[in-house]
Amino acid sequence: MAWLVWALHPVNPQVVFVDKILMNSLEQLQQAEKELLPIFYGIDAQVKQNLQRVLDAFRYNNVGSHHFTGVSGYGHDDLGREILDKVFAQIMGAEDAVVRVQFVSGTHAIACALFGVLRPGGEMISVVGAPYDTLEEVIGLRGHGQGSLIDFGINYRQLDLTPQGTIDWQSLSQSVNDDTSLVLIQRSCGYSWRSSLSIAEIERIIKIVKKQNPNTICFVDNCYGEFVETIEPTHVKADLMAGSLIKNPGGTIVTAGGYIAGRSDLVEAAACRLTAPGIGSAGGATFDQLRLLFQGLFLAPQMVGEAIKGTHLISYVFDKLGYPVNPTPFTPRRDLVQAIELGSAEKLIAFCKAIQNNSPIDSYLHTIPHKMPGYESQVVMAGGTFIEGSTLEFSADGPLREPYVVYCQGGTHWTHIAIALETIINVLGANENLRNIR
Incomplete structure (x- = not known):
């Protein structure tokens, strides 16, 4: 049959x-x-190794269940939020940090950092080629009249990658001058075919930049990079970095938010763009999200x-x-x-x-x-x-x-x-x- x-x-x-x-x-x-x-x-x-680093910071700062209770309204005197900032800063090897659910995305956190520390007449250089698509309108490469960095009189340059898709180290060693306020170091490849940066490469960029102008701020877009290696850009003297909590540091359970970490004065300047001058990091209710923020980390x-x-x-x-x-x-x-x-x-x-x-x-x-x-x-x-x-x-x-x-x-x-x-x-x-x- x-x-x-x-x-x-x-x-x-x-x-x-x-x-x-x-x-x-x-x-x-x-x-x-x-x-x-x-x-x-x-x-x-x-x-x-990374979990040990996190655990050490939790224990050093005596994180307890009482830190899961936030405050409403302005968010003043939120003990849990203040401890979370300290824990996060310690984990990242930074002087200070602001971890806030009010950041709507990594791009928003990055924009607050850039608008917080740059001033009209200053110059920003992207040293790893073109930035990620969502930063183009923040800088002013696309779109007009919405208050981009270029709209506010901040000059922009970018160092293109070599034909092999690597950093042009020769151009970098000659690119920074007295007017260069900030260099943008995008750690992840974004929508490009280049290799993402290692911490060792980020450290090399920082050393080259600081040799040319010690006052130039080295800012790292750290999205997708947290906990991939055993140290972060701020461990190797990046002045400032930012990222998203619905990426790596949120542990898949944080519902929204972002962070900025680095030098205390720069972090506070960035926080003033999220809230307002005079408020800075002192405001921002946590909407009963503190347990998730700690647990996600x-x-x-x-x-x-x-x-x-x-x-x-x-x-x-x-x-x-x-x-x-x-x-x-x-x-x-x-x-x-x-x-x-x-x-x-x-x-x-x-x-x-x-x-x-x-x-x-x-x-x-x-x-x-x-x-x-x-x-x-x-x-x-x-x-x-x-x-x-x-x-x-x-x-x-x-x-x-x-x-x-x-x-x-x-x-x-x-x-x-x-x-x-x-x-x-x-x-x-x-x-x-x-x-x-x-």
């Missing part, structure tokens, strides 16, 4: 291809997991470790599939971003759709490219996250422009990323092979 069954249900060669792809994807993932075990062990050891090293494991897994698998990846497999991580050059809008959308379908929240939604505030190109985003926009939870996005690169970030469990990868490989592989056999 077997022949009759086959006659009634002939084997579809397309289905055979899909089955083979499924088997290959599982084998590839299993091989990747075996190969990456030593890397994963090293990441766990680093998590332990405690969880952050572990969550970052899981996300780093995920970047290694994605890089290994897609490199084996023949896609250009950045960083490459086994390369030490400098942030939580893993880029893959997919080569077509169709693949970019399909990739993000597969991640959305494997998300715990809103898995039934379709990813559609759309215009987003602050971005030049249409962007396709996947993020079925518990905290809207959280990029420490597993997510991906990319601008709808050539060469159609997808940027993956986050992941609370590397195993969740492995599960999603099975679907992604199958979707991309099936589309490719089905096209070829038609």
Whole structure:
């Protein structure tokens, strides 16, 4: 009867291809997991170091359950918030910090820092090429009349990267002058193909800048970088840095906010832009979020470790599939971003759709490219996250422009990323092979 069954249900060669792809994807993932075990062990050891740093700061500042109770109204004399600032500053190796739910994003925290310390007639230099898309309107490279830095008479220059996508160290050593008020050091690659910066590279930039002008402020956009290494930019004498709490330091449970850390006078100047001169860091109710802020900070090293494991897994698998990846497999991580050059809008959308379908929240939604505030190109985003926009939870996005690169970030469990990868490989592989056999 077997022949009759086959006659009634002939084997579809397309289905055979899909089955083979499924088997290959599982084998590839299993091989990747075996190969990456030593890397994963090293990441766990680093998590332990970072957790020790966090735990030491909590214990030194005698954090207790009474610090979870905030105040309302103006937010004056909020003991929990004041202790949180001290804990955060100690962890980051900074003189001071402001950790506030009033920062709506990392871009907002960065903007407050820049507007807080720059003055008309001063100059800012971006020393790692073009800044991230959302900073372009803050600086004044796009948009007009909204009060950008350029609108306020602050001059802007940028040092382009070398053709190899690296820092132009020669130009940097000759670029800073007496009028240079601040250099912008973007740690993460953003929507570019360059390598993200290591702490050692950031330290080298700072030394070169300070040799030319000791008064130039070295400011680091630290988004996606916290707890990726065992020290932060302020440990190597960055004057100021800023980031988002729905990225690394929020531990995936903080609902909103950002931080600024660094030299006390500069932190206070930035806080005055968030609130007002005369209020600065003394204001800002915490809206009963203090427990989450403390707990998220405690969880952050572990969550970052899981996300780093995920970047290694994605890089290994897609490199084996023949896609250009950045960083490459086994390369030490400098942030939580893993880029893959997919080569077509169709693949970019399909990739993000597969991640959305494997998300715990809103898995039934379709990813559609759309215009987003602050971005030049249409962007396709996947993020079925518990905290809207959280990029420490597993997510991906990319601008709808050539060469159609997808940027993956986050992941609370590397195993969740492995599960999603099975679907992604199958979707991309099936589309490719089905096209070829038609």
